[in-house]
Amino acid sequence: MSDAGLESAVAPPTADTARVGLDPELVGKVAEALEVGEIDRARELIEPLHYADLADLIEALSADQRVLLVEMMRRKFPAEIIPELDEPVRNEVAELLGTQDLAAAIAKLDSDDALLLIDGLEEARRRHVLHAIPAALRRELEEGLAFPDDSAGRLMQREVVAVPQYWTVGECIDDMRESDELPSDFYDIFVVDSKHRPVGGVPLDKLVRSKRSVRIGDIMKSDLRPIPLDMDQEQVAFLFKQHDLTSAPVVDRMGRLVGTITIDDIVDVVEEEAEEDMLRLHGVTDTDVHTPLLETVRSRFVWLLINLGTAFLASSVIGLFEHALEKIVALAVLMPITASMGGNAGTQTMTVAVRALATRDLTTANALRIMWKEVLVGGINGFLFALITGAIAIAWFGDWLLGLCIAGAMVFDLIAAGFAGIVIPIISQRFRIDPAISSTVVLTTVTDVIGFFSFLGLATLLLL
Amino acid sequence: MSDAGLESAVAPPTADTARVGLDPELVGKVAEALEVGEIDRARELIEPLHYADLADLIEALSADQRVLLVEMMRRKFPAEIIPELDEPVRNEVAELLGTQDLAAAIAKLDSDDALLLIDGLEEARRRHVLHAIPAALRRELEEGLAFPDDSAGRLMQREVVAVPQYWTVGECIDDMRESDELPSDFYDIFVVDSKHRPVGGVPLDKLVRSKRSVRIGDIMKSDLRPIPLDMDQEQVAFLFKQHDLTSAPVVDRMGRLVGTITIDDIVDVVEEEAEEDMLRLHGVTDTDVHTPLLETVRSRFVWLLINLGTAFLASSVIGLFEHALEKIVALAVLMPITASMGGNAGTQTMTVAVRALATRDLTTANALRIMWKEVLVGGINGFLFALITGAIAIAWFGDWLLGLCIAGAMVFDLIAAGFAGIVIPIISQRFRIDPAISSTVVLTTVTDVIGFFSFLGLATLLLL
Structure with a gap:
């Protein structure tokens, strides 16, 4: 295996020196060159960049600089950049490129990427762009757009290698060497019956390891997991993770092979779904630092409005105890502590529950057991924090009954938090509401109301 | 391509009928069979399950039922189940299997899975199990354990196909047909120079598409991204996502090819990292509904203790205004509203910032611009909610100066929330602290303190 004449010239990278992603300094340099009109210098700076880094560069520039850059790159704009852009920037670039250049770029993309891009365009522009695309591709894209958002139909590539099972390994390889219509990347070939329904799959490594005379039917894996077009991403x-799949056949209602989903598409889905849970927990609908100002204001406003409602609800609970608060000002000082602890403890439980529901670690099979555990966790921590908080309150205000009130409220609220933290997401899911969306608001309402009510209620009983 | 004799017998699945994951009812049936000692029935029930579903079944059972099931499966325990189990359950099963059966199972796993399993064992058991493993494999595992947690060295598979670039496609394929030492799954072969340093890669689909006489050097992609052993996962x-890689060569300090990381390992990493951010934001360190009770109590306790400290800090701010609170009880009633709105608005901003830092959408290149945007978002929403909240407060307590106080505090706190929500994670990252870990505590301290101080302070100025 020796090949003395050939050596890689680059010094081996280490974790510190390996360049990962775009150099922030480069952004500044390109921005400067663009603004002073040194087009050649800017062109030179971006020359060595990978398209994903170029996409990051476009995102990092200000809107004005972006116009200059896209203008400069227009003549040979690399189509691969477009799917890498975050949605708001993508639409901006689509706008800048104009119908003709955009249609040309789309025609160069894989069907799933093209679909993503077209789908993000505004209605009028989408019609114009579709019109400028060759008829065959246009029909394919229009079919794709008919599938529900986030469905398998949207994720799949239509290009797929399908062979009958009586073929030999040699025939398959020869056929692939001849064919012009192969997908750009693939890891498995699929075996279909006479009705074009998938009956097996052969990973490429298995194919190249087998002798030419071997029949495909003898080396295929037949435990396929065909994915219906309308399955949610x-x-x-989940199927890909659960069964360690690299690619899976997508089938139509008749069970016919219509495309394939590969694991590289799944990486994005997995990240998107985990991220979505996190963002939704906090009432954020756009993942995106690039969303325009007013749209950001609007999208956050709704959540804050709901939260204002629950905050007033909590206030009205406090209002019930005006009499106690008038008499003992220490109650007003200590009052937020219980509610804050309840909110935090409940959110801990809920965060775990929301992820466990998504990864199917929490199911009806173990819900009761896990709920019971969380209530116990709340009870034990409630007891510990009752001791700590009670002691501090007594030391601060020199009133042991006041300490008893806050201690009692702490136990109540942390048990309620454990219970609500697990029950609210489960109930949401049962009613087919995404547990991440509704849960925080409901949870903090519960912990605030119980926190204020139990503390001020106990104080009214014991201190007045 | 017609093959009339062969047809898939199963009805095509739809999004509703496609079975995804373990049937919760089956868990109950297996549990029952185990408890009444109907071993044959239990065996029959689990017979058709995929190993990932078996792992889910083991997780869903109670600890006692788990003992019975593992006992029943012991004789031919499928090794592939083990890496699919969540850590606490994995250690339980390892304990139940005992040293010999566990060592036998580990020997059957891929090197990365074996490493994961060994790493999770307690010190003493790990020594015993390593001792029971054949020497060659043991040495490999011990080397693997020497790499830092979450490093490329831990993720990689050592098995890799490497060829010199003067070979032809035909020679490669023939060699793979002969070889017994191929990895169990692979998507690319790597081209190495005389010092075994990677100089190029050939995806398998490219290989099978090329004629036998073509030289590997002529079809290889040479823009490799070699990954150092100690790079963080x-x-x-990020590299895999950015450059749409399917596999990448891992190199040692001399730049020599020592293994490969494939995209299926990356799916788990991506999910883990996104999930970690979400959990850390809420002070949860274990993702896991299967973590034992007392460990859960302990891990949550620390975070709650920190939160208690900040809650008392906020209380002491309230304590500064005892005089105002004694005079006007409405202040105590309305006081939590501003703080709650500030906390929520800040968390929205921070959630976006933490994710954007992780996905590198927020960098030093655009930090200032995005910070400015978030402050504006805070200001605009602050103004809107000042109007709403002020109006409600006036209607409720009939005091327009009180309404002015809460309105002013709302503007202050929401601007502070936007600013803190973006600045805190950026500063954490600068000091190499995971932004997700520290940020929430600091943020809510800021928004609570500013919320209480500005409301009660304004009230002291205007109302007393």
């Missing part, structure tokens, strides 16, 4: 991702 | 995942 979250379920598709 | 988060960086590795």
